[in-house]
Amino acid sequence: MKKIILSLALLSGSLFAHSAIMSCFDNGDGTVTCEGGFSDGSSASGVNFKLEQDGKAVFEAKMSEDSEVTFKKPSSGYTAVFDAGEGHQVFVKGSDITE
């Protein structure tokens, strides 16, 4: 696993710098999928993802090879966080995630 992360890490350091982006979809079956990426097309696989409620992280994962994470939709308010380091973070409010 670490090897994969290593190689993925090397590849996210890309030719040009980039902004981090993320968008989320409510799948309608009790799960939500968040897809992350960078503005220059780089993949975000291996990047940290977490769900925050009241400032605390209640779920943590890493973006899959497809640069996405699917999680069970929490019952109360939450924020989805794509965290690729300082200056490369995206916050999406649960209430803004539509089907």
Place this chain on the structure above:
Amino acid sequence: MKNIKVALAGQPNCGKSTIFNMLSGIDQHIANYPGVTVDKKTGRFKYDNHKIEMVDLPGTYSFSSYSLEERVAKGFIIDENPDVIVNVVDASNIKRHLYLTFQLLEIGMPVVIVLNMMDVAQRRGIIIDSQRISQLLGCKVIEASGAKGLGSKEIMEAIISTSQSTDKYEDFSINYEELEPHIKEIQDSIETTKLTLNKRWMAIKVLEGDTTIIEYLKKEFSLIEELAKTQVDKFHSIHDKDTASFLATFRYDSADIIYHKAVKDTNIGKETLTDKADKIILHRWLALPILFGIMFLIYELSIVGGYKLTDYTWPILAAVKNFVIDISPQAYLTDIPMMSDFAVWMINSANALINYVPIFFILFMLIAIMEDVGYMPRMAFILDRIFKKFGLHGQSTLPLVLGGAMVGGCAVPGVMATKGIADDRARMATILTVPYMNCLAKVPFYTLLLGAFFKPDMAIMMFFISTATIFTALIVAKIITSTFLKTRETAPFVMELPPYHLPTFKGVILSAAQRVWIYIYKVLTIVLAVAVVLFALLQFPGISSESQAAYDAELSKSLVAFDKRVKKSKYYEEVDEKDEIASLLNYYDSYRNKRMATTSKKGALAIDEDFKASNESFFKFIKPSRDNEARIINKEIRKLAKVRNKILRNIKNEKVENSLLGLAGKAFEPVTKYAGFDWKINVAFLSSFAARESAVATLGSIYEDNKVESQRAEEAMAANSGYTPLHAVAIIIFMLLTPPCIATMIVVKMQTNSYKWMLFAIFFPITLGILASSAVFMLGTFYAWSGVEAMTYFYASIVVTALTIGLFPSKSINWRGGLRDV
């Protein structure tokens, strides 16, 4: 209608550019003087039926040939023969500025004097009789205030009437008394010259030892240099005086005469506002904190603030990208037409660079404000002593900060900000060291690695990484200036602290816009050209036919599985043919891409409407809601999309591995193995510099096959002696030192005006990186250091080296002579 060519000349900080902006409007064209990186600003406009071409010459204190700016300004006057020279003078500092005025008058071309900053002079109680000056010097003198927009009409009228009165013009000449016979000697010897310039002026310049004029004359009179020397020696032996300083003294005395006859200073010795401000800004203890505060502010506003702005500009770029995807040939399952691949690659490259424009615009505005206000030279003054020890200059501060002195910056504006550094050697050193600072784009990379290998120590490691850069930059600066740049020109260290001024809004915006345009025009075009080459390098020779067959088989398997599972849905007929499935997949991907680019709920709804309208039956498969039959298909199509993406990824992996880049990675292995990099890491590095779409996204799949997916990751790690934290440190160190991106390399070329230095800027850091990471890796392996230990030792050695260089007294013997065998 006649063409009038006007040259704007004046000392630095006289407000020449503000006058230039006031007169020439927005139609300005910036180029370089041939062969050098000095800006040539030309404005073309019409005034009262006359066509005016106005060139803003670089500010010069005098018209000798010591500095690049002086040579360029003089070259312009000689080569392009302006009709009128407009001399902009700082009225609040009139005596000093008149020194240049006399030099300009001596050229023998019509001059118009503009007394700028009259408002400041008035405020300081300086009373000037401009009519008197006009009479004394025989030229029109106009009072103006560029900052307040006053005097524009009068200046233009003066220019036009002067250009039309050439018949009334008599060559201006200063009587140099004792030197006159020598001037005459030289003048006689160059009598036959084909140059149309004033011969007396040229003769005086020759006696001064002016290299530019001498070079021009040498072509016709090969012995002119010897002749000059003879005369200078003769003058010296008769009068015991040095020619150059004799001439200078005369000019100063002449300026003094004007001053006494036409200027009254009612407030001599009184402290000006500027002096009062400087008491705080240049205060012994307050200066540095104030400087850090200002730097921090600039950083926050431009990089952090600008980055936030890109959240709003990015969707526009994404929309353009989606448009390009839409009009490109559609993919068919796992077969992507090369045209589409290429189009996406190119639009990604362009977008990545254009994304930076908001940041640069804010940044350049802030720089323009700092320049106009007058803080830049003060910054140089405060930090100069420290920076000089490393071969840098006080004015290197801003470029280094922009390059990323704090959490992260960008080397591109950093390098572009080196334009103003007067000292050539320091400027080169700054250009070559800014890329070592903290590149913002490297941050996700560090975060990933630290998260994987150093989770508990993340904070301290990040601290090491962000602060190590300034020390390495300083050390590299010292190395470069002591070796490669040793012979570069260093400017005589004379600095003027101009009075503080309020910047003009128009000037700031113009300056920022001009610089942003240069970035777009020059950087973008070259990067796109390089992107084309890189694309080719990565595509060929492509994957083997065995692999292709294997992927095809995998796809077929998934399609069969898909078919089996959706049979039970009542909508089966809509997706029972391969073509239909292919279209649905594309529809699905397109939908996902468009949704990615929208940030608002409203936008999302609009996209849904669009897609529903274009294909209602497909839409239900994307948004099944309560329709269970559609749900089945939705689930399966998502699975199929995942499989397709995986296949595409693997195809890309293989392509890169087989490509020329891959071969290069293998070729470098004998060297890089000392840093613990095997050929796969090499390929990953090379493609991370070239391939934006994680071309080799799963190196893991090269090492372990699918079996490992079922094994726990850590077990897999332990089973295959994989990478250790020490490897990670070596990689981090290498990343720290290597150049961040192609855009940086291009601005380096732009600012140094040479491909040689650009290549140096690429290969020197890479070599340094390899050496440093090899050293750390080998020592670490030998002494069995942990990752954190290795990083600590590296950091400590860097800091100690930098401090040593900094604190080492740099006074050395710089005299020679005396008795030989004393």
